[in-house]
Amino acid sequence: MDREIWITGVGMVSSAGVGVAAHLEALKNGDAPRVDNDSFAPYRVHPVVAVPFEQQIPKKADQRQMEAWQKLGVFAAGMALDAAGLKGDAERLGRLEMIVAAGGGERDYAVDGQILTQAPLSEHPAEMLNERLMSDIRPTMFLAQLSNLLAGNISIVHGVTGGSRTFMGEEQAGVDALRIAEARIRAGQADAFLVGGSYNAERPDVLLIYAMADYLWARDYAPVMERDAHGGGFILGSGAAFLVVEAADVARARGAKPLARLDAVASDMPARKSGSVAASLDSMWDRIAKGFNPSRGVVFSGASGAAGVTAEEQSVLAQRAGEAAVHITGDLFGHMVEPQFPAGVALAAAALSEGWYDDAVVTGVGHRRGEGTARLSRVD
Amino acid sequence: MTSPHRDRAGRPLVAVTGLGIVTSLGEGKEDNWAALTAGHSGVKRLSRFPVAGLKTTIAATVDFIKAEPFCAPALSQEMAMRAGVEAVGQAGIGAPGDFPGPLFIAVPPVEMEWPHRRALAEAGANGEDVTYATLLAGARTGKFREWYELFLFGTVAENVARRFGTKGSPISLSTACSSGATSIQLGVEAIRRGEAQAALCMGTDGSVHPESLIRFSLLSALSTQNDPPEGASKPFSKNRDGFVMGEGAAAVVLEDYDHALARGARILGFVLGCGEKGDNFHRTRSSPDGAPAIAAIEGAIHDAGLSPDDIDYVNAHGTSTPENDKMEALGLASVLGERMKSVPISSNKSMVGHTLTAAGAVEAVASLMTIATGRIPPTINYNVPDPAIELDVVPNVARDANVRYVLSNSFGFGGQNTCLVFSGEPG
Numbered sequence: 122m123d124r125e126i127w128i129t130g131v132g133m134v135s136s137a138g139v140g141v142a143a144h145l146e147a148l149k150n151g152d153a154p155r156v157d158n159d160s161f162a163p164y165r166v167h168p169v170v171a172v173p174f175e176q177q178i179p180k181k182a183d184q185r186q187m188e189a190w191q192k193l194g195v196f197a198a199g200m201a202l203d204a205a206g207l208k209g210d211a212e213r214l215g216r217l218e219m220i221v222a223a224g225g226g227e228r229d230y231a232v233d234g235q236i237l238t239q240a241p242l243s244e245h246p247a248e249m250l251n252e253r254l255m256s257d258i259r260p261t262m263f264l265a266q267l268s269n270l271l272a273g274n275i276s277i278v279h280g281v282t283g284g285s286r287t288f289m290g291e292e293q294a295g296v297d298a299l300r301i302a303e304a305r306i307r308a309g310q311a312d313a314f315l316v317g318g319s320y321n322a323e324r325p326d327v328l329l330i331y332a333m334a335d336y337l338w339a340r341d342y343a344p345v346m347e348r349d350a351h352g353g354g355f356i357l358g359s360g361a362a363f364l365v366v367e368a369a370d371v372a373r374a375r376g377a378k379p380l381a382r383l384d385a386v387a388s389d390m391p392a393r394k395s396g397s398v399a400a401s402l403d404s405m406w407d408r409i410a411k412g413f414n415p416s417r418g419v420v421f422s423g424a425s426g427a428a429g430v431t432a433e434e435q436s437v438l439a440q441r442a443g444e445a446a447v448h449i450t451g452d453l454f455g456h457m458v459e460p461q462f463p464a465g466v467a468l469a470a471a472a473l474s475e476g477w478y479d480d481a482v483v484t485g486v487g488h489r490r491g492e493g494t495a496r497l498s499r500v501d
Numbered sequence: 502m503t504s505p506h507r508d509r510a511g512r513p514l515v516a517v518t519g520l521g522i523v524t525s526l527g528e529g530k531e532d533n534w535a536a537l538t539a540g541h542s543g544v545k546r547l548s549r550f551p552v553a554g555l556k557t558t559i560a561a562t563v564d565f566i567k568a569e570p571f572c573a574p575a576l577s578q579e580m581a582m583r584a585g586v587e588a589v590g591q592a593g594i595g596a597p598g599d600f601p602g603p604l605f606i607a608v609p610p611v612e613m614e615w616p617h618r619r620a621l622a623e624a625g626a627n628g629e630d631v632t633y634a635t636l637l638a639g640a641r642t643g644k645f646r647e648w649y650e651l652f653l654f655g656t657v658a659e660n661v662a663r664r665f666g667t668k669g670s671p672i673s674l675s676t677a678c679s680s681g682a683t684s685i686q687l688g689v690e691a692i693r694r695g696e697a698q699a700a701l702c703m704g705t706d707g708s709v710h711p712e713s714l715i716r717f718s719l720l721s722a723l724s725t726q727n728d729p730p731e732g733a734s735k736p737f738s739k740n741r742d743g744f745v746m747g748e749g750a751a752a753v754v755l756e757d758y759d760h761a762l763a764r765g766a767r768i769l770g771f772v773l774g775c776g777e778k779g780d781n782f783h784r785t786r787s788s789p790d791g792a793p794a795i796a797a798i799e800g801a802i803h804d805a806g807l808s809p810d811d812i813d814y815v816n817a818h819g820t821s822t823p824e825n826d827k828m829e830a831l832g833l834a835s836v837l838g839e840r841m842k843s844v845p846i847s848s849n850k851s852m853v854g855h856t857l858t859a860a861g862a863v864e865a866v867a868s869l870m871t872i873a874t875g876r877i878p879p880t881i882n883y884n885v886p887d888p889a890i891e892l893d894v895v896p897n898v899a900r901d902a903n904v905r906y907v908l909s910n911s912f913g914f915g916g917q918n919t920c921l922v923f924s925g926e927p928g
Contacts, residue, residue, distance in 0.1 A: 149550075164637075186784065190600065224610075225610045225612055230632070230633055232633075233618065233633070234631050234632045236615075237619060237631035237633040237635070237636075238630045238839070240619055242621070243711045245551075247550055247553075247618075247711070248553040248554060250552075250615060251551065251554040251715070253552060254711065254715045255715055255719070257606075258712075258715065260719035260720055263717075264784050266610075268610040269578070269609060269675045269676055269913070270915050270917060272779075273784055273914065273915025273916055273917075274784070276779045276916045277781045277783070280782050281779065281781075282779035282793065282916070284777035284778060284779055285676070285779050285915075285917065286676055286683055287676060288672055288673065289655065289656060289673045289674065289676050290654050290673040291654055291655050292546060294673070296670070299674050300670075301672070301687070304694060304696060305694070306692035308693075308695075310693070325636070326613070327806060329613070329636055330649055330652050330653070331649070332637055333640045333645040333646060333648075333649040334646050335641075335646075336644065336649075343792040388669070389667070389669060389670055390659065407704070490659050491670055493657070493670075
């Protein structure tokens with residue numbers, strides 16, 4: 122079996138807006154990205170716009186059960202299902218499979234701060250920790266932290282119950298989520314998937330991880346490709362992106378229209394050393410994007426801005442993309458980590474569906490590990 | 502060249518050629534199997550951290566492997582490495598550091614832990630109350646660069662992939678307490694679609710630390726019958742009152758049957774079928790009608806090309822929580838019918854606790870060893886039968902039986918239900 126695959130719906134939310142149309146509009150107008158320079162100074166973040174959560178998560182009780190990263194994801198997933206015409210179709214949603222790329226959930230910052238303030242003053246810090254955690258943590262907080270509970274919440278709110286898997290591992294989780302979905306549909310192991318992820322950058326605990334290794338861009342705002350000369354770095358962005366990916370025969374049979382064809386997805390994780398990212402991208406480009414047509418083509422790059430690796434990606438794109446438009450999605454909404462690659466694919470699908478281009482390549486290079494490439498084309 | 506072997510659906514057959522396991526009962530198949538079939542418990546009083554103020558003071562921790570200072574990803578990685586060495590060694594596949602297929606590894610979600618937060622707070626201290634701004638100031642000192650790597654979600658998978666030389670982008674996954682089974686399912690799928698000739702599938706979990714224990718405790722998921730520790734995990738008993746956290750890792754080498762035959766590998770068994778179904782009833786509870794679990798069980802048996810009457814042993818999810826064990830019994834009775842009353846079913850968790858992310862993989866190893874040895878490990882601590890659960894739980898003492906087809910169940914928070922069917926023969 123070797124089936125044609127369509128993207129039949131996308132949902133997106135980020136600092137650039139709600140919905141994929143708002144993102145295309147921002148891209149067309151060359152809008153400056155929204156940046157919050159102050160809340161986490163000296164670090165910057167791209168804060169998510171106000172989101173009308175009630176449109177996709179009508180029950181307040183559901184909203185209360187989730188933290189921001191989950192709400193963003195459930196919202197974008199709902200938009201993608203709406204766009205694909207699957208919302209409320211209990212029978213099909215009961216068979217729809219899910220691969221979600223996720224990290225973990227947020228913390229109770231006040232409780233953490235109080236415990237850490239008390240700890241050095243306490244004679245028995247370990248006992249104090251037990252006592253405070255037993256009395257101060259909200260029991261349901263755990264459910265807002267578990268990686269697979271974004272998928273769990275999508276099941277509950279939207280009724281997607283065909284099966285769900287959560288992939289972890291930063292940027293590459295988003296790449297491999299789409300790769301496995303594509304491979305399973307292509308081989309006839311499944312008919313349709315909801316694929317995507319979400320990220321809340323407006324969290325000091327995630328900034329903390331990257332701050333330890335000095336990955337965060339803390340100078341005056343500069344576009345992604347202009348950071349390398351100053352040590353590189355990324356600006357995290359809040360948002361989510363989900364795609365409905367379907368076998369064309371199945372989509373056709375239910376009367377669904379394609380946004381774009383998903384021709385191929387590739388990923389790899391060679392050991393990082395100088396030149397390894399360029400070699401990996403080159404090899405994937407040869408494998409899946411050989412006939413890329415620059416004159417009617419576009420590239421969406423998920424480059425983070427991390428030192429070295431973004432410069433290698435830039436050099437590959439300079440050689441490969443020719444006259445094609447190259448959009449750095451980080452300049453639109455920052456670095457969303459797990460959903461960065463799905464977001465690039467969502468934008469590519471939408472741009473193809475608008476007839477802006479015929480051919481698209483999406484790249485994703487993890488700041489620390491992993492590379493991915495997707496090839497999409499316009500369906501006539 | 503003979504024609505390739507195919508299952509009843511025309512797909513490549515997925516053989517098992519290597520198994521590795523680490524639990525609180527010990528390292529390696531030999532020690533674990535001896536303990537599991539002798540009915541030994543790995544549950545003990547916690548010594549890793551003070552338990553004052555806690556309702557649950559026991560766990561089936563892996564203390565004989567040192568990850569000092571303790572940190573969940575470090576212990577999880579080391580256990581995965583050891584289970585992997587055993588499995589890949591047994592399979593004798595590829596060359597050292599050159600495994601001819603992908604890695605699928607179930608890992609616990611990583612997070613910074615309290616000792617690390619305290620060190621950052623100290624490094625960033627400015628005399629004021631500690632906030633995350635203090636921690637960020639500590640992070641900026643540059644003293645904690647190596648912790649960054651430790652707390653990325655993809656690190657354990659990449660390190661394990663490098664060690665064994667697996668191919669392509671390794672996948673770290675979580676489907677909560679069914680993660681280990683999902684890692685095997687992903688490997689089966691990759692082999693069936695011809696993308697891989699072999700796959701290394703693992704689950705690992707070494708995350709017993711104060712906050713992880715307290716989180717489950719606050720959800721009232723853990724047994725509080727701390728004394729004696731080895732009596733706390735009592736799946737299917739009337740007096741069961743929650744699960745006991747466990748640590749462990751397991752690795753399974755899957756291989757296209759023809760590939761294994763061609764290289765003369767010893768075949769340990771087969772993964773005949775996988776079933777999966779999401780549940781949207783509740784974040785932690787399963788649908789009252791058991792429909793999703795039933796669909797996952799039926800799906801696995803159907804995928805195996807079998808009928809429910811073929812299943813002759815069930816390796817239970819059997820967590821020892823009031824809810825799980827009742828729902829699992831209901832689901833099995835729905836699919837296997839009256840016959841379920843006499844089909845042996847046992848829970849390894851009665852002895853090794855609930856190894857969470859690793860459980861599905863640990864129980865896959867136990868299931869395959871059950872087939873290989875013809876001995877069913879017992880459900881220990883079964884002293885007060887639950888009249889609402891009519892099952893032959895192989896109480897307290899191992900039993901010899903000719904087991905051809907094993908159903909292994911895994912269910913998790915977030916509506917995750919994954920079931921696998923193992924056999925000794927190719928269908």
